[in-house]
Amino acid sequence: xxxxxxVFFLSIIQFSGIIIAIVLEDLSxxxxxxxxxxxxxxxxxxxSYFSPVYMNLYTFILAGGAIVCVALLFKKWKSGKRxxxxxxxxxxxxxxxxxxxxxxxxxxxxxxxxxxxIVIAFQYGWCIRSYKKLENQRRPK
Amino acid sequence: MRKAxxxxxxxxxVVLGACSNDKVFSGKExxxxxxxxxxxxxxxxxxxxxxxxxxIVDTRSNDEFNGWALDGVKRGGHIKGAVDFSADWLKVxxxxxxxxxxxxxxxxxADKNVVLYDANGKDAQMVADFLKENGYKMIYQYDVxxxxxxxxxxxxxxxxxxxxxxxxxxxxxINNKNSGSPYKIFEVSWGDEAKDYKAGHIPGAVHMNTxxxxxxxxxxxxxxxxxxxFALKNGISTDTTVVLYGSDPMPAxxxxxxxxxxxxxxxxxxxxxxxxxxxxxxxxxxxxxxxKSIAAFGAEVPVNPDYIIDLPEAKKILADKTGxxxxxxxxxxxxxxxxxxxxxxxxxxxxxxxxWGHAGSDSSNLEDFRNIDYTMRNGSEILAMWxxxxxxxxxxxxxxxxxxxxxxxxxxxxxxxxLKNISLYDGGWNEWSMDSSNPIETGKPK
Numbered sequence: 001x002x003x004x005x006x007v008f009f010l011s012i013i014q015f016s017g018i019i020i021a022i023v024l025e026d027l028s029x030x031x032x033x034x035x036x037x038x039x040x041x042x043x044x045x046x047x048s049y050f051s052p053v054y055m056n057l058y059t060f061i062l063a064g065g066a067i068v069c070v071a072l073l074f075k076k077w078k079s080g081k082r083x084x085x086x087x088x089x090x091x092x093x094x095x096x097x098x099x100x101x102x103x104x105x106x107x108x109x110x111x112x113x114x115x116x117x118i119v120i121a122f123q124y125g126w127c128i129r130s131y132k133k134l135e136n137q138r139r140p141k
Numbered sequence: 142m143r144k145a146x147x148x149x150x151x152x153x154x155v156v157l158g159a160c161s162n163d164k165v166f167s168g169k170e171x172x173x174x175x176x177x178x179x180x181x182x183x184x185x186x187x188x189x190x191x192x193x194x195x196x197i198v199d200t201r202s203n204d205e206f207n208g209w210a211l212d213g214v215k216r217g218g219h220i221k222g223a224v225d226f227s228a229d230w231l232k233v234x235x236x237x238x239x240x241x242x243x244x245x246x247x248x249x250x251a252d253k254n255v256v257l258y259d260a261n262g263k264d265a266q267m268v269a270d271f272l273k274e275n276g277y278k279m280i281y282q283y284d285v286x287x288x289x290x291x292x293x294x295x296x297x298x299x300x301x302x303x304x305x306x307x308x309x310x311x312x313x314x315i316n317n318k319n320s321g322s323p324y325k326i327f328e329v330s331w332g333d334e335a336k337d338y339k340a341g342h343i344p345g346a347v348h349m350n351t352x353x354x355x356x357x358x359x360x361x362x363x364x365x366x367x368x369x370x371f372a373l374k375n376g377i378s379t380d381t382t383v384v385l386y387g388s389d390p391m392p393a394x395x396x397x398x399x400x401x402x403x404x405x406x407x408x409x410x411x412x413x414x415x416x417x418x419x420x421x422x423x424x425x426x427x428x429x430x431x432x433k434s435i436a437a438f439g440a441e442v443p444v445n446p447d448y449i450i451d452l453p454e455a456k457k458i459l460a461d462k463t464g465x466x467x468x469x470x471x472x473x474x475x476x477x478x479x480x481x482x483x484x485x486x487x488x489x490x491x492x493x494x495x496x497w498g499h500a501g502s503d504s505s506n507l508e509d510f511r512n513i514d515y516t517m518r519n520g521s522e523i524l525a526m527w528x529x530x531x532x533x534x535x536x537x538x539x540x541x542x543x544x545x546x547x548x549x550x551x552x553x554x555x556x557x558x559x560l561k562n563i564s565l566y567d568g569g570w571n572e573w574s575m576d577s578s579n580p581i582e583t584g585k586p587k
Binding site for chain 2: 032033037041043
């Protein structure tokens with residue numbers, strides 16, 4: 001029971017960035033202060049952590065991550081082990097790359113990207129956890 | 142016994158006679174009203190204007206004080222030397238302490254003889270009741286129609302009082318359809334959601350989103366060509382009478398200043414905003430009215446380029462210390478750099494050389510320029526406030542704030558008061574602070 005509660009709360013934290021971005025996006029339609037703040041942050045982010053150079057870097061990192069996850073997934077699949085978390089990691093990486101490249105025209109765009117990166121980072125964590133679990137199951141007692 | 146009764150009667154007559162003598166009136170007859178407020182005659186008002194122990198109070202609406210001839214008066218405006226305390230303020234859902242503080246600011250104190258005047262017979266009574274609750278005793282009532290009927294008696298009105306319109310005027314415009322001339326009424330607020338507009342608006346009004354006239358990240362007005370497109374889309378030409386209002390009046394003033402800059406000849410703002418309309422009891426509607434576009438604006442934008450200035454002109458104003466003043470219309474904390482006032486403006490401070498011109502408690506308020514019913518504050522009080530701040534209305538004045546909203550409202554008031562050589566520095570602190578090479582100051586001015 002505790003295990004499930006722990007997983008639930010960690011999942012909430014994993015998606016908290018996306019939730020915050022959705023809230024900000026919604027508020028930007030109703031609150032001028034939020035809308036103007038997001039315009040300001042967009043400009044600030046675009047000139048710093050989300051400049052074209054950094055965006056390309058993130059794309060490469062996510063592409064690399066996706067490739068590694070696909071390779072691991074293929075290896076595990078061949079040995080008959082299913083790793084759902086790896087599959088989800090691949091998916092998250094691909095969505096992340098699409099979000100970077102498509103520039104969705106959202107007011108809270110960069111907050112969505114930050115949210116995606118948090119999701120992907122957590123997903124890698126889940127993959128490592130699942131991998132360790134599988135390894136423990138494989139080891140003879 | 143008979144002698145005693147006669148003596149008692151005589152004594153009573155003597156006492157009554159003594160009580161009826163009034164040293165102030167120097168023998169003139171006064172009439173006591175049934176509720177104890179005395180009516181005062183025109184000659185007595187004239188005689189006592191300007192005396193330290195007398196205060197003449199206009200209890201009518203702010204519009205009538207400003208210059209509008211309503212309620213049957215022959216001439217508009219207020220008695221020269223009178224202060225304002227509108228009966229409308231008593232209807233606002235405000236702390237009574239705020240109202241008593243207003244009395245103090247205007248010098249309406251209980252130790253003075255207070256003459257309350259109106260034109261409808263009701264306003265003065267309302268204010269009198271309020272004063273009596275607060276311990277005032279020397280209260281007199283006067284019908285200003287008598288004063289207004291005599292051309293020899295001075296009435297003051299603001300040179301451009303017609304820019305600020307009362308609800309009755311707007312209602313007449315709707316009923317008379319502006320006598321056939323083109324007119325438009327706009328509810329001005331931020332956003333396409335238009336919550337205020339959809340909750341109820343003046344019949345025939347169209348919603349105007351402030352994002353149609355300005356854009357980030359500097360939040361200056363759009364480029365002139367874009368402004369022209371905005372005008373055409375909204376059916377506005379130079380000859381259109383444009384009436385602007387809002388639940389929060391500030392966006393309406395922002396739009397008004399930009400339209401004037403563009404060249405619209407007749408721009409009006411509803412004094413007191415939508416609340417004034419509702420309090421007047423006029424109809425409202427909820428149906429969404431669509432914009433009706435037109436083909437030509439009628440002039441090249443801008444017709445009045447000096448009405449709104451940008452950074453280079455603002456720097457010239459600062460450089461011209463003898464003839465010009467860049468007036469800061471932000472809260473004191475923003476002016477001294479304690480806060481920027483905005484989530485989206487990081488730097489704090491002010492352009493070096495700017496002079497504080499008052500504003501309000503924060504970036505959304507303008508209490509120093511408004512009455513509690515959101516009508517324009519007494520012009521004499523505004524000018525007196527500026528005189529204390531070292532702001533000379535005869536100089537070239539350019540007003541700025543964070544992004545141009547508060548300053549636009551103050552610019553409009555300055556225009557109503559008839560000040561010349563006035564403008565809005567559109568970029569304000571937001572634009573000024575974006576370039577670190579622009580000189581800034583913080584702290585109290587030396």
